[in-house]
Amino acid sequence: MSSEERSAFHGHQVEPGDKRIVRPYGDTSGDGMVQISFTLPVPHTKRAEGAALQLAGKMGIDPAMLVHAKPIGDTFTFFVVYGRVNHLVDMSKVQVVERDFPLLSAKEVNAVVKQKLRRKLSVVGACIGTDAHTVGIDAILNVKGIAGEKGLEYYRELKVTNLGAQVSVPELVEAARAEKADAVLVSQVVTQRDAHLHNTREMSAAFREAMPAGKRPLLIVGGPRFDETMTEELGVDRIFGRGTTPGEVASYVVHALITNKKAKV
Ligand code: B12
Incomplete structure (x- = not known):
């Protein structure tokens, strides 16, 4: 000591x-x-x-x-x-993932997408595997939102496709392709036998296999029991934990895909 x-x-x-x-x-x-x-x-x-x-x-x-x-x-x-x-x-x-992007208002997010991307930004969300806990992903995507913030459906320049619960990985990849997804948002709440980790690895591997590097969407997972430092291990771009708000997610998406120049313009 x-x-x-x-x-x-x-x-x-x-x-x-x-x-x-x-x-x-x-x-x-x-x-x-x-x-x-x-x-x-x-x-x-x-x-x-x-x-x-x-x-x-x-x-x-x-x-x-x-x-x-x-x-x-x-x-x-x-x-x-x-x-x-x-x-x-x-x-x-203490080791944590600090927010390394600016927090934007819905108006600012819309303005960046409109001016820089010049088309709607496509977001596809789902709860994968056998997980039926949709409240979290709905809080992020549905207009109703959470914690006084509206969800991504409220953002005029975002096109949101919410696939709901118990979506299989092949279905998700297919929907992402059909919707030309810029970002895929996956929720995993059940952690029994590390289901959230297995499902996330399966999902990221499937996207890597189905789409060439540079063409795959931004992969984001969220849920209350994820360790936000595990992005590399799980093959995703970002992990969001408990208490996440839609504004944080929208700001990150815009930062990662547009302001930080990774977008498929
Ligand atoms: C509501 C609920 C249910 C509902 C779900 C209804 C629905 N449509 O979602 C019902 C009754 C169906 C249900 C069923 C089950 N449940 Co349940 N459920 C809950 C409960 C009480 C609340 C979850 C919730 O809605 N939280 C509110 C949301 C807003 O919070 P959140 O999910 O954390 O989401 C936030 C963040 O995590 C993050 N986030 C989440 N997802 C994503 C995704 C992205 C992309 C991003 C960016 C962010 C993000 O943002 C959100 C907003 O801040 C929890 C206990 C608890 N208090 O948490 C148990 C709980 C999750 N359930 C549990 C269990 C075990 C089950 C069952 C297996 C029970 C059973 N034996 O049948 C089944 C499984 C069904 C299935 N196939 O998945 C366990 C899980 C344990 C574990 N270690 O995995 C819990 C923890 C209860 C417990 N203590 O035992 N459940």
């Missing part, structure tokens, strides 16, 4: 403006208190509660307090544990 970390660890020498090393906050600054929840495949008994505390201890929570336990059927129990961790977070070592 460095001397800086040690100071922060003892909780009193972190200057108000110094946010490099931080610890969780519960009751008092830097007390390291966290709350976690999990389920164990055991009936709700005293022993089960002891098992939950044992797990919390092994996770480095010390002392750990069981603040909630509730049976889920006869053979599972849900727990909430509150307690102290000694770990520190070094903010300078």
Whole structure:
């Protein structure tokens, strides 16, 4: 542990403006208190509660307090544990994908497309595989939008084709071809057995196979449990996580395809 970390660890020498090393906050600054929840495949008994505390201890929570336990059927129990961790977070070592494009209004997006592309920009969206969670992709595409922002259908210069749920990869590639898609937007919400990763890899490989480099659309995936740093591994151009708004997506599309000069004009 460095001397800086040690100071922060003892909780009193972190200057108000110094946010490099931080610890969780519960009751008092830097007390390291966290709350976690999990389920164990055991009936709700005293022993089960002891098992939950044992797990919390092994996770480095010390002392750990069981603040909630509730049976889920006869053979599972849900727990909430509150307690102290000694770990520190070094903010300078945090790795995230920061927004590296300007956030534009719908009016600005329309103006760029109209002036620079001089045709409508075609967007094809779908929820692929067996995934039927369409609320996320609809939030991005439908006029109704989300979080006070209208979806991409509202943008006059975008032509949106929303294929809906449970679209197969071949169907998606075909639709992208038919619509001359500039961008393909795929949603994956279910992550059981890494379905979102497998489906995304299958999708990007199919586009690579079906279309020559330079002719394939911009590939974007989104969903609440993606790791936004995995673009290369998944073969896509951009990943959007939870809380994404349509404006961010429209701004990125315009940036990647037009302002940053990749468009098939
Ligand atoms: C609503 C819902 C359903 C509805 C879906 C209705 C519909 N038409 O979409 C119904 C009842 C059908 C359903 C069914 C199932 N569900 Co469900 N469902 C949910 C729930 C409660 C909310 C999801 C949601 O709508 N969120 C709101 C939207 C706006 O958020 P979002 O999807 O994250 O989207 C945002 C971002 O992620 C991003 N985004 C998303 N997609 C995209 C795409 C692009 C291109 C971009 C740029 C951005 C982007 O932008 C969006 C806006 O900010 C979640 C739990 C939860 N609270 O999240 C479970 C949940 C997703 N479901 C789950 C499960 C297990 C199922 C079922 C398997 C249950 C079952 N046993 O039958 C089935 C599967 C059906 C199927 N074949 O897919 C699990 C998934 C677990 C996992 N690890 O995968 C969850 C997490 C519940 C849980 N905790 O167990 N579900």
